[in-house]
Amino acid sequence: MILLALALCIVLPINSGILGHKNFKEGIDIKGGTYLLYQADLSQKPTTETDAQAMAAVQSKIERRVNSAGTTEPIVQLQGADRILVQLPGITDSSQAIAAIGAVGLLEFKVEQLDSNGNVVNDASGNPTWIPATAAGSDGTQKQLTGTYLLPNSYVETDSLGKPEVAFEFNTEGAKLMGEITTVLYNNGVNSRPLGIFLDSQYVSSPVVQAVITSKGVINNIDLASARLMVNDLNSGSLDVPLTVIQQTDVNATLGADSLHKSLLAGLIGIACVALFMIAYYRLPGLVATVALAIYAAIILAIFKLFNITLTLPGIAGFVISTGMAVDANVLIFERMKEEMRRGLTLKMAVAEGFHRAWPSIWMSNVSTMITCVILYWFGNTFGAFMVKGFAITLFLGVVVSLFSSVTVTRTFMTQLVNNGMIKGVTLYGGKND
Numbered sequence: 055m056i057l058l059a060l061a062l063c064i065v066l067p068i069n070s071g072i073l074g075h076k077n078f079k080e081g082i083d084i085k086g087g088t089y090l091l092y093q094a095d096l097s098q099k100p101t102t103e104t105d106a107q108a109m110a111a112v113q114s115k116i117e118r119r120v121n122s123a124g125t126t127e128p129i130v131q132l133q134g135a136d137r138i139l140v141q142l143p144g145i146t147d148s149s150q151a152i153a154a155i156g157a158v159g160l161l162e163f164k165v166e167q168l169d170s171n172g173n174v175v176n177d178a179s180g181n182p183t184w185i186p187a188t189a190a191g192s193d194g195t196q197k198q199l200t201g202t203y204l205l206p207n208s209y210v211e212t213d214s215l216g217k218p219e220v221a222f223e224f225n226t227e228g229a230k231l232m233g234e235i236t237t238v239l240y241n242n243g244v245n246s247r248p249l250g251i252f253l254d255s256q257y258v259s260s261p262v263v264q265a266v267i268t269s270k271g272v273i274n275n276i277d278l279a280s281a282r283l284m285v286n287d288l289n290s291g292s293l294d295v296p297l298t299v300i301q302q303t304d305v306n307a308t309l310g311a312d313s314l315h316k317s318l319l320a321g322l323i324g325i326a327c328v329a330l331f332m333i334a335y336y337r338l339p340g341l342v343a344t345v346a347l348a349i350y351a352a353i354i355l356a357i358f359k360l361f362n363i364t365l366t367l368p369g370i371a372g373f374v375i376s377t378g379m380a381v382d383a384n385v386l387i388f389e390r391m392k393e394e395m396r397r398g399l400t401l402k403m404a405v406a407e408g409f410h411r412a413w414p415s416i417w418m419s420n421v422s423t424m425i426t427c428v429i430l431y432w433f434g435n436t437f438g439a440f441m442v443k444g445f446a447i448t449l450f451l452g453v454v455v456s457l458f459s460s461v462t463v464t465r466t467f468m469t470q471l472v473n474n475g476m477i478k479g480v481t482l483y484g485g486k487n488d
Contacts, residue, residue, distance in 0.1 A: 058349050061356035078359055080143075081366035081444060083305050084314045087143040090152065091301035094136045099295045105135060112293050113138060116155055119286055129364075134436045138297070152299055161201030161288060163187040163232075164250040165239065182260075184250045189234035192227055199235060201288055203228025208288040210281045211272075218281040219274040222288060229269040239263040253284060317367055321374040325351075328381050336388050342467045343384040343460075350380050350459035354452055363451075366444035376452020379423065383460035386412040402472050409465050416461065420453050427453070 082089055099108035113130055120128040120142060129141035140155060164184035167175040175183045191197040208222040224232055239247045240263045248260040251273050259275040276284065329347065332340035354373065358365060391408030399407060427450035434443030 058352055061349075061352040064356040064360050065352060078355075079362050079364045080314075081364045081369070082141050082143050082303075083367050083441070084311070084365065085143045086305050086311075087141065088145045089301070089303040089305070090140040090142070090155065090299055091133065092138045092140065092155075092297040093300045094138065094295045094297055096136050096295055108295055109136065109138070112295060112297070115293055116140060118289070119155055137300075137437075152302075155297075160254055160293075161204065162252045162255070163199040163235070164252060165235070166247060166250070182250075184252070184257075187235045187249065189231040192230060197227075197231060199228065199231045203231065204288055206289045208285045210278070210285055213272075213274060217274065218276065218278045219272045220276070220281050220284050220288070221270070221272050223270050224268075232271065233266060233268040236263050236265075236267045240266055258284075313367055314370075317370050321370065321377075324374060325377055328378065332381060332384070338471070339384075339388050339391075339468065342471070343381060343388075343464055346384070346459050346463040346467065347377060347380055349463055350455055351377065353459070354455045357451060357455070358448075363447065364444065365448075366441060368441040369444035369448040372445040372447070372449035373452050376449055376456050379420070379453060380456035380460050383412075383416045383420075383456065384464055386415055387460070387464065405468050405472050409461065409468075413461070417457070420457055423453050424450055 094109060094112060096105050096108060099105065103111070109132055113132055116138065117128070117130045120130065120140065128143070129139070131139045133139045163186075165187045167183040167185045169175050177183050186198040188196045188198050203224050205223045205225055208220055210218055211221050213219050236249065239249055241247070246263050248262045250260045251258045259273060261274060273281075273284065325347070329344040332343050334340070336343070354376070357363070363369075387408050390412040391404045394404040394407045394411075395401065427446045430442050430446035431450070433439065434441070434446060
């Protein structure tokens, strides 16, 4: 009863949060949002990193990207060796999310290619051909100037004409490279040449160098939306490996709420039918089982809320199925009790013997279900099937709590009723007197 009281304080009222979290945590299939599963190309990771290190770095950078975008309670998880799951509750237009998350975010600086006469080499379309901008680093070796030398403090500002531009700042090594490159391009103001700026190999702009730049600079000729996305990419750092979307699910919030309502209604109807059957068939023990089932429901919901477990529609299905399994254990116990009474045992002995003899069947069936849940969880976690994973988690927890409910709670109530002399005669079990 103490456990029941604590469980009710956690669960009710739903929006008060007397104990634990304020509300139940809803998955994107209920709340609405975007589900993305990415495949990483580990063949392009830095040679100095292991696969695990590269994936951990990508996960960290994606988390910074989605958090800086203002997404509520985003979920970024590694799935297997080379996959990343991203859940964005409340975002149903996934195109912008994909562009912001999946971009490698590699900023490159390039210069125009010149021929032997110092003229610009153009491509087939008549546009300049760009080659990486390089300079001698502090160790004397030639290095390409990229966004890897940027400090994570880029921001959007406006120029003198009110147009957006991205301000950035290099670290010490990057400032040295930029200084040497812009010194050559500026050429003391005589025939100054442009510095090409590329993001993920896509041309952004090519401003003409008007002064020697070292630690700070700006990127202009972009719109406000692109400037904000660029700042997000630059501050989160370039991804170590390219990503490809292999699974995408968009859920409308209205559809999720409607599905939740129907699922809960179906679950309540199912539980009510089970309770009515138990009471009609087993009489007083059936009523005891129904009370134990109500306690089970309160405890499992308290666990969901207290530990902030994400509820998905398959997860709710797993919860409803586990309630049936809780009653199933009571059926085994009550039938065994009836058999013991037919053998001539007293009511008190029949109750004790019924629980004792039914226990092996109960724990074996529940352990087999828990093993299946572990397999389903591994499958869902490895292949990014969040619906399977949600189902496995809630079913596993439900089975564990149902063991406590069907055995400990029911046994305590039945023992107290028998000891107090409140249960007399086989008819109270739904049977017939011999």
